[in-house]
Amino acid sequence: MKNMNSYTSTRFEEKFESGLTWRSFLAALYTVCIFTPAVIWAQLVTTGANLLAAIQVSVILIFVEFARYSGKPLTMQEATIIYLVSSLATALPFTEKIYRLYFVHSPIAQRFGLTFEIPTWYAPAYGSPVWWLRTFWHTDWLVPIGLWIITQCLGTIGAFAFAAIAREIFIEAERLPFPIQQASAQLIITLTERSEERLSILSGAAFIAAIYGILLYTIPTIAQAAGYPIRFIPIPWVDYTIYLESAMPGASFGIATDIMLIAQGLILPTGISAMMIAGSIIRFIIVNWLTVHLGVGIWASHYTPGMDITRIFQESTLYLWINPIIGMGFAVGLIPLIFHLRRVINAFKVLGGRVKPSGERISGRLFPPKLLLTMIIIVGFAFIVMYNRLVPEFPLWALITWEYPLMFVLMLITVRVLGETGITWEVPYIRQLLILASGYRGIDGWFLPLNLHPGTAWTANFKICQLTKTDIISWIKAYFVVFPISILMGIIYVNTFWAVAPIPSAIYPMPAITWPVQAMFEVLWITRPEQYFRPDLIVYSFMGMSIFGSIVYLTKLPISITGLFMGITTPIPFIFTIFLGTIIGKVIAWRIGRDVYDNIKMILAAGLMLGEGLAIIIGVAGALIQTAIWARPY
Secondary structure (H helix, E strand, O other), X not given: OHHXXXXXXXXXXXXXXXXXXXXXXXXXXHHHHHHHHHHHHHHHHOOOOOHHHHHHHHHHHHHHHHHHHOOOOOOHHHHHHHHHHOOHHHHOOOOHHHHHHHHHHOHHHHHOOOOOOOOOOOOOOOOOOHHHHOOOOOHHHHHHHHHHHHHHHHXXXXXXXXXXXXXXXXHHHOOOOOHHHHHHHHHHHHHXXXXXXXXXXXXXXXXXXXXXXXXXXXXXXXXXXXXXOOOOOOOXXXXXXXXXXXXXXXXXXXXXXXXXXXXXXXXXXXHHHHHHHHHHHHHHHHHHHHHHHHOOHHHHHHXXXXXXXXXXXXXXXXXXXXXXXXXXXXXXXXXXXXXXXXXXXXXXXXXXXXXXXXXXXXXXXXXXXXXXHHHHHXXXXXXXXXXXXXXXXXXXXXXXXXXXXXXXXXXXXXXXHHHHHOXXXXXXXXXXHHHHHHOOOOOHHHHOOOOOOOOHHHHHHXXXXXXXXXXXXXXXXXXXXXXXXXXXXXXXXXXXXXXHOOOOOOOOOXXXXXXXHHHHHHHHHHHOOHHHOOHHHHHHHHHHHHHHHHHHHHHOOOOOHHHHHHHHHOOXXXXXXXXXXXXXXXXXXXXXXXXHHHHHHHHHHHHHHHHHHHHHHHHHHHHHHHHHHHOOOO
16 A cells, blocks of 8 residues: 555656645635625525636636736646635535524424424524524524534535545546536636637637626626616526417426526537437426326326426426436446446555556546545444434434445436536435435434535546646645635624624515525425335336446447436526537537637637626626615614
8 A cells, every 4th residue: 555655646746736825825715705705695685696607717817817917927726726715605505504593483384383393403493582683693503503514524524535436436437528627627727828829719708708697697686786676688597488388288498598508518528418408308398298298197286387497397306206316316327337347446446555557547646545435434423423313213224324325326426427417416305305215204303414425526626636737635735724714704794694684684585585485395395295205216217227328338329328317307498508509519610620619619618607707796796885885784
C-alpha cells in the first residue's frame, strides 16, 4: 500500500496543481458571505432561476477579471477553487427550518391531528414563542438546529467517501463524459487562459444569453419586488397541455424557457438526447393518456380536466410511476456495471491497492481505500445510532439498509445519470418508500432526517478538478474550511430576513405558494400511504429494464438506457428544450462543419451559462435593493 501511494503521489505531483491560495480562499469566503443572502432572498421571493449556475459563472467572471486588472491573473486552479466553493452559497437548505415550524402550525397538520404529534427535535412545539418572536436565538431551537448541523456534517463526510469510490468507477474506469462539468471546466479554462478566439465565441454566446436572461429573469424579478408583476416569458415553461386535453386527456406537453437547457442540449450526444425525448414522449404523452383513456389504475381516477404540467407530473408520479421508476432506476444503475464488469472490478482492485493502474490515471492521486471504507462505516454507524435514539421503535434493519447497500446503489445510479446525461437526479420519494417497506406504523419516524449522501455533487466536482488539472486535496481543504462558515452565515442571514417580516408574508410570497403544497404531500404520506408502495411493480420494472438494457448492450444498439430513463423521470418541458438544443447544435454543425463545431460547442454552452447567470444575479441584486427600500423597519 505504501508503494501504491508513493507511485500515485510521484506520478501526479507535477500534473495537478493546488488551487488553494490566500487569494482563492478570500474570494471563496467573500462569495459565500455576499451571495448567500441573495440565494435566501430568491428562495423566498422568486422561483425558476438556476441560482447555483448563476452564482458560479458570475463569481468566476468577477474574480478572474479583478485579478487580471491587479496585474496578477488567477491561475486556472485558483479559479477552479473559487468556482467550486461558491456552490456552498446555495448548497444548504437554510429556510427549511422555518418551513418545519410552519408545518407545525399549518392548518393541514391541525386538520389531520398531527399538530401535537410532531417531535420537538424536528421543530419547536406548537405554541413556542419562536413562532411570533421570529428568531433562531432561543433555546427551543437548540435541538432542531443542532441535529440539522450534525446531519449536514455527517452527510458531507459520507458523500465525499462515496464520491471517491464513484471517481474510480466512473471517471477512471468507465471515463464517462460528464457533459455539464466539461462546459464548466471550459468556462474556467477560457477565462483564465484568455485565448482571443475562445473569448470571442464565449462573449458572443454570453451576450445573446444575457439579453434573453434580462427578459426572462432580470426585469420580472426587479418589477415583482417593486410590486409591479411583469412577465414577458413564462417561468419555468410554456404549458401547452390544454391543447392536448380534449383529444388526449392525461397527456402533457410544454417548452421550458431556461436557456441553460439549450446549452445542455448543445453538448449532449445525439443518441442520449434522442432517447431522453423518446422516454419523455412514452411517459407524458402515450402512457399517461392511455391509462386515463382506458380508466386503468389510481392515476386514471385522480386525473381531472384542467390539470397543468406540474399537477400531472406530481400526481402521475405518485399514483402511477413511482414504483416503476424505482425498479428501472436500479436496473439503469446495475446493468451497465455488469456489462463493464472487468473495468469495474479492476477499479475496485486499484482502490484496494491489489493492483497498479493499467493505464495513466486522469484524475490525480488515489485516496487511501482503508480511510474511505472507515469513513463510510463510521458515518453510517453514527447515523444509525442517531436515528435509533430519535425513534427507538423504527426497524433497525431498515436503517442499516438505508445507510449501506441502498446508499451504494444510489451512488451507482445517480452518478451514472450525471456522467452520461448531465442531469442531477434523485429517486423520487425514496425516504417515504423506505418507511413504508419497513412496516413502521408510528408518526415520529416520518420526521427522521434520513440523509441522502451518494456523493453525486462531489463526483461532479472531482471531474471539474480533473479537467482543470486542480489537485483534489486543495479543493477538499477549501471546502471543509468554508463549509462551517457557510452554515453560520446562512443561519444569521435567514434570521435577519425573518426578523424583517413573517415567512410567508407579502414581502416573502413564494413560501405561501409552495409550502402548503409541500405540507399537503407530507400529510398525505403520513396518514394514508399503503396504496403507494408496490414491491411487485418495482421487481417487474427492474426485470423489464434489465432485459431491455441487456439486449441493447449485447446487440450494441446505439441506444442509451440512461437517456431513456431520464426522459421518463424528468418533466417533458425540460427534456424537449434539451432536445431542441441538440437540434440547434446539429444545424450549427451543418453550417460551419462538424469538426469546427465539436471544437467550440463546450465554449458555446459555457457562454450561454455565463450570460444568463449574469442576468439572474443582476435581477436578484436589483430586487434586493428594491426590497430593502420598501421594507424599512420602523
